[in-house]
Amino acid sequence: MYGTGPEAGGWYTFIGPYIKNTQILICPSQNVTVTCSYGVSYNNMFTDTTSGPRGCKLGAIDAPAEALLLGETATAAGGSTWYYYSPKRYPYPYDVAPYNRIPNPGRHNDGSNVAFADGHAKWVASQTMISNSWSGWTAQPASAVQ
Numbered sequence: 001m002y003g004t005g006p007e008a009g010g011w012y013t014f015i016g017p018y019i020k021n022t023q024i025l026i027c028p029s030q031n032v033t034v035t036c037s038y039g040v041s042y043n044n045m046f047t048d049t050t051s052g053p054r055g056c057k058l059g060a061i062d063a064p065a066e067a068l069l070l071g072e073t074a075t076a077a078g079g080s081t082w083y084y085y086s087p088k089r090y091p092y093p094y095d096v097a098p099y100n101r102i103p104n105p106g107r108h109n110d111g112s113n114v115a116f117a118d119g120h121a122k123w124v125a126s127q128t129m130i131s132n133s134w135s136g137w138t139a140q141p142a143s144a145v146q
Helices: 012-018
Strands: 038-041 068-072 111-116 121-125
Antiparallel strands (some): 068 111, 111 121
């Protein structure tokens, strides 16, 4: 059950049946009530605004350890959204504040916790996230339009 916008449900609606506690979707440092504190990298995971998640085999991703899958998001009101945009495709400030829905400064020592396509997660500085030259903003699979 996928919709075309946050009001219809985000990526987390897909994993809902597989998790026992939805609290894992909320960052303890988030200072407002939200459904989910994390969003997918829209340009890495979607083809357009109506088709929903693109998905691909892990082997189709050129550099899965560098391909951003999801991370913390922010809105001007301090909330979160289910996706954010790559500054590589939409130079900030596409979504005026914060930059392309990327927390800046991040909630964790001026950075954010992010997950990559190979399954690992790590902290990334906000300044790295808002850089359009960061390797994490490579569209996946590699044949996708950036």
